[in-house]
Amino acid sequence: MxxxxxxxxxxxxxxxxxxxxxxxxxxxxxxxxxxxxxxxxxxxxxxxxxxxxxxxxxxxxxxxxxxxxxxxxxxxxxxxxxxxxxxIHPENIEKLALGDVINPYQIGSDLVCNAVGAFDRFGQNTIVVDFGTALTFTSINDQGNMMGVAIAPGVRTAMKSLSANTAKLPEIPLEIPNSVVGTDTISAMQSGIMQGYVGLVRHMVNETKKHHAHPPKVIATGGLSFVFEPLHDVFDEIDVHLTLNGLLVAAEKLR
The missing domain is CATH 3.30.420.40 (ATPase, nucleotide binding domain)
Structure with a gap:
């Protein structure tokens, strides 16, 4: 075990x-x-x-x-x-040979694990979309090197920020409404954030693909990755355990 x-x-x-x-x-x-x-x-x-x-x-x-x-x-x-x-810490991140783009003292070890796990899974260039506290897009090339990362507020983070800073807006369930035109406060917030994030992810994945030499695999992870059903055609795979998988692979490499 x-x-x-x-x-x-x-x-x-x-x-x-x-x-x-x-x-x-x-x-x-x-x-x-x-x-x-x-x-x-x-x-x-x-x-x-x-x-x-x-x-x-x-x-x-x-x-x-x-x-x-x-x-x-x-x-x-x-x-x-x-x-x-x-x-996994900055000193041994350097030993994982993830390329020269990433500063090991600035990159999150979870993103490193995502990159290692994705390359171990596919063995080719990949985009990892992680629906966590932050929404992150990590690019890996054909050599397993990290090309770079894009970071946006996570869905829950955005929702809590809107509720906390607006007196009359409640916290709401993270569900995608049937229409983008909300008919009450809850459906309006669900539309703006949940439907809005569908567009955000599609746009970011499409723009990120332009930086890859050939079409990459796209893998989603994080607890909310299954919630965004309208995005499932964007992903080649959804793996909620990707970070943990990459962590074990990285630890074995370091051993």
Whole structure:
């Protein structure tokens, strides 16, 4: 068994891989003010509730874009499992030979894992669309090098910003309405943001393809990737586990 941990700005995702599939997939909020003991209890309970045998763990890998939580989560898993955690950080990102375009001290390790996972999956130039806290578009060339990234606010981020900064607008379900013409406040917000993001993604993918030498594969990931059904014709594949897959591949390369 191998454990992959992806610490994002919204959630910490923990996955357990048995060599063929992710048999466990857990989430807990990335609360920066939560003490290490609390995280320790959460992870311990996840193991107990799922009858998970710690003795079966062979390796642990971690990606984090929240520096305040990196060492805390590393400590939790090393103390519970008794193995050293391979952490993806700027110094070892350079060892992954992803090209000269990316500054390892500025790029998020989640984007690095997406790139590694996509190239491992397709073995050719690829665009990764990640529907996370931020909406990101990562380009990889035929050599597995990162060509560059585009970043926009994530769908939830945009929705929460609109609700928080406008007195009369509520938080709403992330669902795509049947019409772009909203007939009430909720459907109007759903139309503007959800339908708007359909157009944003289509445009960005089409423009990004122009920077590739030949037609790239397009893969979507992130928790909301399945919500945008009108975009499914844009993607060659949807893989919610892409970041974790890439994390395990990267960790093996570093070993």
């Amino acid at each position: 191998r454990i992959g941990i992806d610490i994002g700005n919204t959630d910490i995702v923990i996955g357990v891989y048995d060599g063929e599939s992710w048999i466990h997939h857990w989430r807990t909020p990335s609360q920066r003010n939560r003490p290490e003991a609390a995280f320790n209890e959460i992870v311990k309970n996840l193991f107990l509730e799922n009858a998970f045998e710690i003795e079966s763990v062979e390796s642990i890998a971690l990606s984090s874009v929240v520096p305040d939580l990196t060492q805390i989560i590393q400590n939790v898993f090393e103390s519970l499992v008794g193995l050293s955690v391979v952490v």
